[in-house]
Amino acid sequence: MTPDEIVRTFVDHYHRRGHRDAPESSLVPPPGDPVLFTTSGMHPLTPYLLGRPHPGGRRLVNVQRCLRTTDLDEVGDRTHLTVFDMLGSWSLGDYDIATSLRWGYELLTEGFGIDPGRLHATVFGGDDQVGPDETALDTWTGLGVPVESTGAENWWSNGPTGPCGPDSEIFVWTGDGPPSGSPGTDERWMEVWNHVQMRHHRHPDGRLTPLPMSSIDTGMGLERLEMVLRGGRSVFEGAGLTPWVGAVRDRWDLRGEDLRVVADHLRSAVVVLGDGVRPGNTGRGYVLRRLVRRALTVLWRDDPARGLTGLPLDAYRDTLRRFRQESEVGPLRELLLEEERRFRGLLDRGRPLVDRVRARGPLTERDYHWLHDTHGLPRDLVDGLLAEAA
Template sequence: MTPEQILHTFLDHHHRRGHRDAPESTLVPPPGDPVLFTTSGMHPLTPYLEGRPHPGGRRLVNVQRCLRTTDLDEVGDRTHLTVFDMLGSWSLGDYGIAESLRWGHELLVDGFGLDPGRLHATVFGGDDQVGPDETAWRTWTELGVPVEETGDDNWWSNGPTGPCGPDSEIFVWTGDGPPTGTPGTDDRWTEVWNHVQMRHHRHPDGRLTTLPQPNIDTGMGLERLEMVLRGDRSVYEGAGLRPWVDAVGDRWPLDEVSLRVVCDHLRSAVVVLGDGVRPSATGRGYVLRRLVRRALTVLWRDDPSRTLTDLPPGLSGDTLRRFRQRGDIAALRDVLADEERRFRGLVGRGRPIVARLRSRGPLGDADYRWLHDTHGLPRDLVDGLLGGAG
């Protein structure tokens, strides 16, 4: 399936069960929101999950572009991306977890054609405040899907306080040969879909109280689902990442992890730019700047002459289209080129400063802090380009 076919199948499945489209938000939350970026499909729906009536009704579905800085250090593996599309569905005080899991199983098996023998589920096993999720366990057992009980891994929360609850994750076997082990014992089980029972509110003192209405919140990453359906080794073989992998790999020889990091960070930077963010020293602009400079740090390790202007402009246009964005491609490329010039100047100024410090001996934590706070030289740059390690 192409990403477009996956989206159509997912949305149609939920439309036929009474779900209405929830509008997609940009990556930039509205004023007053404490988070820098939209991190999940449920984030814009938080007031409605806490009880406010939604104008679209009690059953909702959408696709939402998301950005997660928490996964930056995991980018480069098979499945993690900084910016990705999240397929989401919600019950706002309507149906329960049994219906959600049954419909989810139906979509994966009948809609997407996954072999039911390659599925495995995990459920919340209980703790000192909440008992085990017996309904989810029973539902999966009736569907013939093996189940593994876990603790915190199957408890979802959006932060230390706020809406939370037990979840059930659906995994697909992506290894060679018949499935073995469980998601907790074999990483060839790949998580594709999470069904959260958002029933509680956690307070600063750790107490849980019951939300005004029990909700179901599900989320499934489009790129990861595409990988599983196509039988690919990683998300970087999918339609959205493949143009970046081909263009970057054709121009510059990089090892696999470095290639993935560069492609992810540059593609993510384009999407962030598409939602109106510009590089700066703080907030969202700093996240964007960090993405671009991390990519350049990897590229310049072997050859400082490499430049982003060598990449074809069609890459940015394809990415904006896939994330349902519009933008001036020439202006976007000008922003990236300007950021590259600024970073090249920073590297040039920083090299003698680091060299002087290094002449006194290995750098310590205090040196790294001084380089960052005084000269704007982050540790990964110092170690990656300026000879600071050791």
């Protein structure tokens, strides 16, 4: 299936079950929202999960572009991306977790044709505040899907405080040969879908109190599902990533993790630029700056002469979504090139400073703070210069 076919199959499945479309939100949350970027499909729906009536009703479905800074250090493996599309469905005080899991199982096995023998589920096994999720456990057992009970891994929250609850994660076997082990013992089990029961509110002191209504929030990464349906080994083989992987590989001699990091970070930087964010030293601007500079650090590790000039951004208009005219791509390219120039200048100024501090011995926390606060050299850049000199 193509990504468009996957989306259509997903949305139609929920339309037939009374769900209405929830509009996709910007990757950049509105003013006043403390979150830097939209990290999940549920984030824009938080007020409705807390009890406010949604104009679309109590059953919703959509596709939401997301960005997770928490996954930056994982990018480079075969399954993690900085920017990705999330397929989501919601029950706002309507049906329960058993219904959600059964519908999810039907979609995966009948709608997408995944062999039931390649599925494994995990459920919340309980802690000192909340008991085990016996409903989810019984539902999976009744469907014939093997289940693993865990602790904190199957508790979902939107932060240290706010709505939260037990979740059930669905994994697909991606290894060769028959499935073995469990998600907790074999990394070839890849998570594709999470079904969360929004039942509690966590307070600053750690207390849990019931929400006004119990809701269901599900999220499934489009790129991971496409990987499963293609029988691939990496999300970078999907339709949305292959143009970037091809452009990077054709332009520079990169392979493996380096190729994936550069392709992901440049693609993500263009998406963020397209949503109006500009490089800076704080907040969203710093996330964008970090993406560009991490890509450049990989490129310059073997050849400092490499640069972003000529990167064919206009060939990847689908990545941008918001940009439709040729004239709108030029300014994005200039912003990337300007950030490259700034980074080269910072490296030129930073090398002698780091060398001088390093000559006294291993860098201390005080050294890192001085280099950052006095000279604007962030820790990851300093570490890069240290590695370069080693």
